[in-house]
Amino acid sequence: MNTTNSVGDSSFDYSALNKKADSKTSAMADQQETFLKLLVKQLQSQDPMNPMDNAQMTSQIAQINTVTGIEKLNEAMTNLLSAYGSSQSMQAAALIGKQVMAPQSSFEFDPEKKLEAGVTVPSDVSQVAVAIINKDGKVVDEMSGSVKPGEFLPFEWDGSLSDGTKAEAGTYYIVAKGINGEGKEVALTVNGWQQVKSVEFAKDGVQVNLASGSKVGFDTIQQVM
Incomplete structure (x- = not known):
């Protein structure tokens, strides 16, 4: 032995x-x-x-x-x-088991509560436009405006549509775009609340495994609940 x-x-x-x-x-x-x-x-x-x-x-x-x-x-x-x-x-x-605001494209909407999300705004972007798209690819709501460059932009959607009706429960996609200092349109990262299942300590940095099955870099986490 x-x-x-x-x-x-x-x-x-x-x-x-x-x-x-x-x-x-x-x-x-x-x-x-x-x-x-x-x-x-x-x-x-x-x-x-x-x-x-x-x-x-x-x-x-x-x-x-x-x-x-x-x-x-x-x-x-x-x-x-x-x-x-x-x-x-x-x-x-320390994030394991907690809810974090991390990169996400699809969201499950419940008419009984507001959908919470956020946009990562680069330091050279001051104008942002957000589109909410249903599972059929149709834009059901839009919002836009001026933002502070480099600042994380949280927002809520209560499901109210332009015709006065309420959006149905289900899967929706959020797409965000911005205008940079050169006047060019750039795609922006959309974030949503997700639970952390585990973390990995890789050579290229710490990776966070989310309940949705996706994996994101620790430096992309915007907020912790």
């Missing part, structure tokens, strides 16, 4: 856990040491009557400092992104 090392087993080599990090630090230190040795050798070998220009020496020292600074900056950014990813994963896990 296979056994695993216990916490107190002295045969386990804990130093192996830090070998990767130590090798990175050692490589950076070796690079600096090599540069300084070359610089000292250059100073020792220079012609006393024609010494190295101070500006040239300062430039070389600045170069190695720049390389070292970039290495440290990259390491800091990697640690920051790792911490952000962990934080995002914890936030996503």
